[in-house]
Amino acid sequence: MSTRRPASTEELSAILAEASTSATPVIMVGGGTGLAGATEPDAGEIVISTDHLTQLGAVDPVTAQVTAGAGVTLASLNRHAREAGFEFPLDLGARDSATVGGMAGTNAGGALAWRFGSMRQLVAGVEAVLADGSVIGSLTGLSKDNAGYSLTGLLVGSEGTLAAISALRLSLVPRMDSRATALVKTATIADAVALMAHLRSNCPDLIACDFVHSRALRLSADRIAVRPPLPSEDGWFAVVELGAPSGDLLPQLTSALESANRVVATAIAADADQRAAIWKVRDALTEACDATGNEHKLDIAVPVNRLAELETAIRAAIESTGGSQDDAMIWGHLADGNVHLAPLFGLAGDDQLELKILEAVSELEGSIAAEHGVGRDRLELIGLSRSDAELKAMAAIRKALDPKGILASGRAVPR
Ligand code: MLT
Numbered sequence: 001m002s003t004r005r006p007a008s009t010e011e012l013s014a015i016l017a018e019a020s021t022s023a024t025p026v027i028m029v030g031g032g033t034g035l036a037g038a039t040e041p042d043a044g045e046i047v048i049s050t051d052h053l054t055q056l057g058a059v060d061p062v063t064a065q066v067t068a069g070a071g072v073t074l075a076s077l078n079r080h081a082r083e084a085g086f087e088f089p090l091d092l093g094a095r096d097s098a099t100v101g102g103m104a105g106t107n108a109g110g111a112l113a114w115r116f117g118s119m120r121q122l123v124a125g126v127e128a129v130l131a132d133g134s135v136i137g138s139l140t141g142l143s144k145d146n147a148g149y150s151l152t153g154l155l156v157g158s159e160g161t162l163a164a165i166s167a168l169r170l171s172l173v174p175r176m177d178s179r180a181t182a183l184v185k186t187a188t189i190a191d192a193v194a195l196m197a198h199l200r201s202n203c204p205d206l207i208a209c210d211f212v213h214s215r216a217l218r219l220s221a222d223r224i225a226v227r228p229p230l231p232s233e234d235g236w237f238a239v240v241e242l243g244a245p246s247g248d249l250l251p252q253l254t255s256a257l258e259s260a261n262r263v264v265a266t267a268i269a270a271d272a273d274q275r276a277a278i279w280k281v282r283d284a285l286t287e288a289c290d291a292t293g294n295e296h297k298l299d300i301a302v303p304v305n306r307l308a309e310l311e312t313a314i315r316a317a318i319e320s321t322g323g324s325q326d327d328a329m330i331w332g333h334l335a336d337g338n339v340h341l342a343p344l345f346g347l348a349g350d351d352q353l354e355l356k357i358l359e360a361v362s363e364l365e366g367s368i369a370a371e372h373g374v375g376r377d378r379l380e381l382i383g384l385s386r387s388d389a390e391l392k393a394m395a396a397i398r399k400a401l402d403p404k405g406i407l408a409s410g411r412a413v414p415r
């Protein structure tokens with residue numbers, strides 16, 4: 001394994017042209033925060049790190065766009081955008097290390113995706129290098145451009161299998177300096193879904209509505225020694241946030257929560273510290289699960305109105321494999337029907353359990369790979385979410401763009 005660190009598109013192009021000539025497999029690696037096992041290199045694979053592709057253009061206030069190299073981290077993009085009065089409306093716990101190139105590769109989502117879109121909606125243009133070294137794409141950021149297929153739409157979410165992304169034109173929104181945040185407890189996941197629907201109808205400034213099951217909330221809070229503002233006995237906790245460029249959002253949040261049905265308890269953050277405490281517990285979930293020694297998680301999605309059925313199926317699968325319900329850490333993004341499930345302790349590494357759950361997801365017309373990508377971890381099971389005809393179409397696209405099969409081999413979609 002050798003690592004190359006191109007500092008320009010030309011250097012990236014030369015590396016790929018060389019790899020193509022010698023038919024050497026390559027893998028693009030950004031911040032290494034991916035959650036689908038995609039960036040672990042094989043022996044003999046050239047690792048192309050985007051570490052040095054960190055150019056960041058000036059924010060264009062007219063189009064509310066900025067051009068960023070693939071290796072720019074989400075945190076540095078947002079620092080840059082904020083200085084100009086804007087922000088990039090996609091947020092993840094791994095914001096300090098995750099790079100925009102990697103996030104585009106996996107079509108990352110996160111807490112704000114239901115409102116502002118996943119990466120595919122936020123990428124206004126892509127510059128990328130094909131396996132043979134040719135450079136394609138455009139960073140002009142045209143919002144209307146239907147001259148042929150959308151290569152931007154195709155490359156975002158292709159997990160490095162079709163081309164190596166070198167730079168992106170990204171859409172921004174005005175900086176949301178005003179926030180209002182609450183932790184809201186409901187008894188059931190169906191009540192949490194009803195709460196989300198109520199808030200979406202009554203809070204025009206709602207930007208996030210994540211959910212965390214009490215056991216996961218306790219694990220995370222214990223890990224970072226932060227006390228959540230509500231007692232974490234059995235139930236579901238919605239992490240709710242409103243955001244806008246200016247104005248006091250508390251009246252909007254308070255009145256919507258007062259008129260919500262089936263809410264058990266509510267804690268509205270009174271200041272920036274309380275708001276930070278809610279998000280710290282929310283953001284530490286991955287770290288808390290990983291710290292138990294099992295980094296493996298499911299990242300699944302079902303139509304939102306079927307989330308309760310999914311929970312029933314998860315509980316039944318655990319029951320049938322003789323596991324403890326206490327060992328299932330569940331959280332996710334309500335409006336996307338996106339569930340993260342970390343089977344820990346006695347459930348860790350139970351392949352039968354995972355298969356049962358993924359089959360249930362398929363029956364519920366959901367996705368076995370919601371926002372973290374397929375990578376290596378979900379490649380064998382992609383047929384649970386895609387038909388044979390769809391997989392054939394994907395393989396044909398892959399072969400057409402990378403005939404020698406040097407890009408991200410063994411990941412994302414079958415060849
Ligand atoms: C999250 O929402 O916490 C992330 O997608 C990360 C994870 O699932 O580990």
Ligand code: ZN
Binds near residue numbers: 110111333371
């Ligand atoms: Zn997530």
